[in-house]
Amino acid sequence: MVGIILVDAVLERSRVLKQALIEFVLEAEGELAEALERYIAAGSRSSNNRYDASFEQNLLIDSFLTEGKVGDNTVLDLFLASQPDLPETDRTLVSNWQRSFIGLFAVTEILSDGFELMNWFTAKHYTVKPNDPITLEEMARFKIGEILLSRIAPVTDIYWMFSGPCKPMGNLGKPKLAVAIGNFKENHNNALYSDAPDLLEQAWQSVEQYHQNFVEFFGSDQVTLPGYQLNKKMTDLQEIITKRHLEAAGIDNSKSLAEIAKEAGVTEEEIAAMAAEAGDDSKLVSQIFQGNSTTKMVMPKVDLPDTLKKAEQVTVFTHPRWGQTLLPTYTKFQTILESEDWQDNQEVEKLVRKYLEDSAINAFIWKRLAQQYPTQLEKALQIVLKRPEFRLENDFNALMKEFNKSLEPELPEIASVPLHLHNLFQEALGEVNKSKSKGKSKKPAGKGFR
Template sequence: MNDQLKRSEELKQDLYNFVLDTDGELATALESYSADRLKLWSSTNLQGISRSELAIDMFLTEGQVADQSVLDAFIHQSQLSKADQALVRSWQNTFNGLFKVLQVPDGDSAEGSGDRYELMNWLTEKRYWVEPSAAQSAEELARLSPGEIVVTRLLPMAPEEWTFSGPLMLLGKLGKPKLAVAIGNFKNWFPGYLYGDAPELLEAAWESVERFHQDFVEFFGGDRVTLSGHELNKKLNEYQDVTTQRRLEEAGIDGSKSLQELAAEAGVSEADIAESVESFGEDGGQVNRLLKNKQAVKMAMPSISLPDDLRRAEAVTVFVHPRWGQTFLKDYTHLTQLFEATDEASMAKLDRLIQKYLKDDAVNAYIWRCLADENPKPLMASLGRVLDRPELSTADLDQVLAQADKPLEPTLPEIANVPIHLHNLFQEALQEVGQGSSKKKSKGKSKQKTGFAV
């Protein structure tokens, strides 16, 4: 164990004791923070890790108390050297990630990894040399073999030097479909850390949401549209064609040309293309046809297809927002009609629909605020009946939403662009799942033909 790691462990223990031994505002902040995290992890089914231990570890480095960070509160209450203060402040860069083990400690390694592990954050492809601390058991470390996927936190000790922080969650060596699921789970468990070590990726993702909003408004004429499901599905595909063509033009690509023609313009010879096609073996013919297809550039983006329940709906309302993203509601028109009704039967239907909206994650705070702006009296009256709080006003809406576990601030929406390596992973995972399903169907048909089907 090097001196920096030893000092980090000592300071981390002092920080832990400071937080756990202090009463008053700090204890209240820890209790509130932990309750919020545990509630989230319970609803998103986080298992295989000590939730309480993880919540405390996260609070140590990102918690807030009395308008300052827990780290600053600790520094102000402790007599630390400037070097120790700088080290503690650097812990604000501690982050959660989903890592793949690339290398394990090997004293004879040519790379000189020593006692360190090399990890890659699958979400950002960034690599880290990590030295374990005394908090990790020998049994846990023994499982960290190359290829192992682990959910954990990394805490900086010095530039380019990290150690584990908090518990480890070992997921095993995952194939692409299970890895894609693990990434989806991570996003649900730690929504603020999707690109925790790559702010540039997070910024690009948010910019893509804003661009989606701009494109949608330009094409549809507003940030809200209501159409039949069939018509909406058709319009969304037209919208995608328009935006794809625009992206190609912005990139200086002629969408009317084949990939082969574009390659020739880029200086790639037919011989190079032929050699590459041969490497695909049996798939070479398909690749060759794709290269010559003038629609192949546009085909790179899959067509939009609404789920069956939306496509068959009489009316679907789409909301888009530069931060909240995109929301589809097939009963919004019915809801607005019920707002105008005054008979008891309609009011009962309205209350049932409002109850449904309170439980539906898709109906986010932005939708509720739109409802409150446009239909304040009938909305709050219905909420008053549903919650048995007749005194409710629009000023109470955020409190109502918070009590219904609806975030008041947006997290990165599903429509955000993802880094190309994640996009490729998800596509390959879908292909593997599809191939597996096809094989099962094929086997099933074979059994029926031979009379051995159960």
């Protein structure tokens, strides 16, 4: 009972301090106000790719409270500096809010004063409590299995509180949950493993390893082949990678499935399920476990869509940070830029605009084009954008930002993912395919880890 009273007292103090922090930021002028404005502008999405406007703005403000900076100082540091009389316990409480993070959570248990939640990206569990009775009453309708998009902040070593707005999404079936996770990945890519830096490190390492394997196999980080031939080569590459992972894990790929499962410390069903996705050969599992880590990471299967398989030419790029990009129009772009009369070609504007507006074509591809065709590309951008003063050397970064292309790599699709996420997407895909085979008109989940 004493422990509960103490937690309630800390929650109440958290509510008071959080409100003071909000007022400190929203009533600020000068550099802090300007930093908030820039943060919201940078984080806001287009009207057709956002949550409702009010939820998004409140979410961004809450993120700024714990993630925002003014010069070299964090917002939390500035707030604490403005409150010299705060006791040390309050200062520690506020400072710990830098561990706040956004996640897609599932309600696993309903408590009298809160919830047990699981972060879908890391499978970590949290005891989360609203810090005021009104919010608790509003959340009374939540059920087991409810999916919540929310930020949470630490209150004690054990308990967390909801921070900012919470968006309930209902109890989603696997296909819809897969779409929700894919949307989260697209909108909050830098927050995928906020509470599990070890998983984030493993994911980035897998991107680098894939790049090394690709370059060793193809002899270059940029390859152009007919679509059908590239698809076959990619399958061959995955088989080689699988064998290497088996060997690195100390598994003899001549052994039976039961023997592999026993030595890998997993169930035979887990390996069999992955083998089914990789093909008929259970020993060539393209989603083999990486090493002997506590959390199993799985390499996504690279499977070219039919449009690329049928393409006359597909250029594939790999990079240790930017990951892999597949483009069926790159050679066409090259041919046009290399021709003497390229300025008269009507396809130039179409390609330039497509490469600027297509979110799948990142800044790395533009940098590669700029390296290969600096003069032609600069002139093409001047003409298409009607900016005769445009200079690649000076204006490249601003152009990328204008078209929402990050100058720093975000965790790419080729990165390995935790096994539970991989399994979810395979099961969701299986359900969709089963529905389609029965003649239903449901569309497959188009977003997620694949």
